[in-house]
């Protein structure tokens with residue numbers, strides 16, 4: 001049967017194909033493609049990916065309009081049933097805007113678009129998205145965003161830290177994110193949002209392949225289940 005994953009495309013997505021390629025490399029099965037206007041997801045999905053890009057031109061706020069598209073109703077419902085959902089960059093913004101993850105992604109502290117490879121620390125290797133990494137492992141993954149500055153109130157930040165929900169942290173200052181948070185998971189552990197792009201670090205032609213283990217973790221979980 002294989003690993004049934006789906007990648008969503010919104011008007012303005014630009015990392016959807018890269019995401020589909022990364023999922024196929026990790027699983028050996030082509031990812032299904034889903035359009036923002038679809039009201040329903042394919043059946044029996046093992047994984048849903050919300051890719052990066054500039055959905056709806058980043059108008060209003062990055063991710064705000066995508067969060068209200070028909071497919072997001074189905075994704076919120078699937079997430080509630082425990083289906084793993086990954087949101088990268090604009091996908092992370094969509095996840096906070098849709099309420100699946102807490103906090104907000106504000107304009108970078110520098111006010112500039114940042115496009116470079118950054119060093120991350122794997123803060124929690126016990127999640128379904130990070131199990132193939134070592135705890136505390138340092139990885140190199142590219143970022144490309146203007147709204148990556150993670151904000152949440154102190155109580156929320158303390159809760160995220162206390163519950164092991166900070167999955168990745170920047171090792172150097174990147175965009176002004178509070179506590180250098182680069183990626184977080186939801187309370188149930190099946191939704192991950194992160195600003196860096198693991199799908200841009202999966203092939204030798206990329207700057208590195210440190211993103212591979214993220215997709216491999218999700219696939220391994222299914223095989224082990």
Ligand SMILES: NC(=O)CC[C@H](N)C(=O)O
Nearest residue numbers: 052053089090145146147
């Ligand atoms: N690469 C991306 O997904 C960019 C996300 C969003 N458009 C931003 O610039 O913050």
